[in-house]
Amino acid sequence: MKVTVRFAPSPTGLIHIGNARTALLNALFARRQGGTFVLRFDDTDRERSRRDYADQTEADLAWLGIPPDAVIRQSDRAAIHDDAAERLKAAGRLYPCYETADELERRRRLQLARSLPPIYDRVALALSGAERAGLEAEGRRPHWRFRLNARIVRWTDLVRGPCHVDLESLSDPILVREDGTFPYTLPSVADDLDIGVSHVIRGEDHVTNTGVQIELFEALGGEAPAFGHHNLLTDAGGEGLSKRSGALSLRSLAEEGLEPMAVASLAVLVGSSDAVRPVGTVEELSRLVDLSHISRGPARFEPGELDALNARILHEAPFERVRERLEGSGVGGGEPFWLAVRSNLARLADAARWWKVVAGPVAPAVADREFAAAAARLLPPEPWGAETWAAWTGAVRAETGLKGRALFLPLRLALTGLDHGPELAALLPLIGRERAASRLAGSAAPPS
Ligand code: GLU
Secondary structure, eight states, X not given: OOOEEEEOOOSSSOOBHHXXXXXXXXXXXHHHHTOEEEEEEOOOOTXXXXXXXXXXXXXXXXXXXXOOSEEEEGGGOHHHHHHHHHHHHHTTOEEEEOOOHHHHXXXXXXXXXXXXXXXXXXXXXXXXXXXXXXHHHTTOOOEEEEOOOSSEEEEEETTTEEEEEXXXXXXXXXXXXXXXXXXXXXXXXXXXXXXXXXXXEEEGGGXXXXXXXXXXXXXXXXXXOEEEEEOOEEOTTSOBOOTTTOTTBHHHHHHTTOOHHHHHHHHHHTTBSSOOOOOOOHHHHHHHOOGGGBOSSOEEOOHHHHHHHHHHHHHHOOHHHHHHHHHHTTOOSHHHHHHHHGGGOSSTTHHHHHHHHHHSOOOOOOSOHHHHHHHHHTOOOSOOOTTHHHHHHHHHHHHHOOOHHHHHHHHHHHHHSSSOOSOHHHHHHHHHHHHHHHHHTTOSSOOO
16 A cells, blocks of 8 residues: 655644654654655635745754655645535535524533533524525525534544544534635545545544544545544643644744754654654654554653753764764864764754864963973874873873872863863864963963
């Protein structure tokens, strides 16, 4: 079977880490199955959909490392949706209803007061042609409901196992509004059919929709895809995330300088039975994800966990993975520099700070000039390598009698201006003899 999946956000806000979870689960599934990952903008709500949100979503997916194979917009596909609606009308599955929102609300309250389930009573289904004409003469325009069969819809969910929805417990859903526009349900199913979606992977807030949608796939003469409903990410307080608040948006996480793979690892692995761990590449992540291992409980997002993962990803990152970004931000030193500093980084941008410590200028802190002068005299001739630090400090110890912290801290302060930092054994050859000598002499930059 050809595998096609889709991530289908409405472009009404910035996508957040919870949306990233859905996008990644789809994209990784497609990768594992050699399938196609489609980004579909559910942008039929003209008022709230915005092109800049859609463009940002595309940029966010690229940043995460999962650019889609194709992008489609529901707003370009009205003919497909209209055709589906017409076919349903012709088959007698869509029926016109004339109640106003107020009337429906009043009926609902009455039902609740009588301890009845608040389900649409299908009064409109019994209207005669004359009654309908009368209502239309009053100026009422119909909205259209989908007549559900009295049945229990069952499917084997890729995440949750056997699932069912009793359609008799639901109101016939409105598929076409008074003004002829469509709420989410019909365009979604018509497009899934049209583009041949084989697996719908989305949040568990859609489980009930799936009952209706399977019925709709069948009413349109198609075969329903497989479904998988994953648990939703919540914030640290257990609250759901919202596109409207902008909190934890991918754009803000990128702006904070987080690694895309830290965000992706957490978005995918949190709440799964596998421990969250740093994963270096999307390929690797795709091998770790198994929809049937996603837990049913809520997946709580702890911001501290993201920082910790980010640091661990940097600490393990090979040079090739970061080379372009380092060079782009003016950081030199190549692989030796990267290997020297990576375990001191919380964010990649911190590398620039350490590069400045290597390349200067730094403000050396020299408290004991005599000691520093002795150390400078003992600097071996270049070329310098991995052994230089041990050989040099051995010579300084032999001459000054200082050892341990008393020896190393003043050297560090003089060479870097700081009392902490990456291993000096690795930094010293990068600093080089000229700069080291001038710093030991208390000068910020070598004399030119
Ligand atoms: N636009 C819907 C949403 O964002 C898509 C749901 C689906 O995947 O079918 O919730």
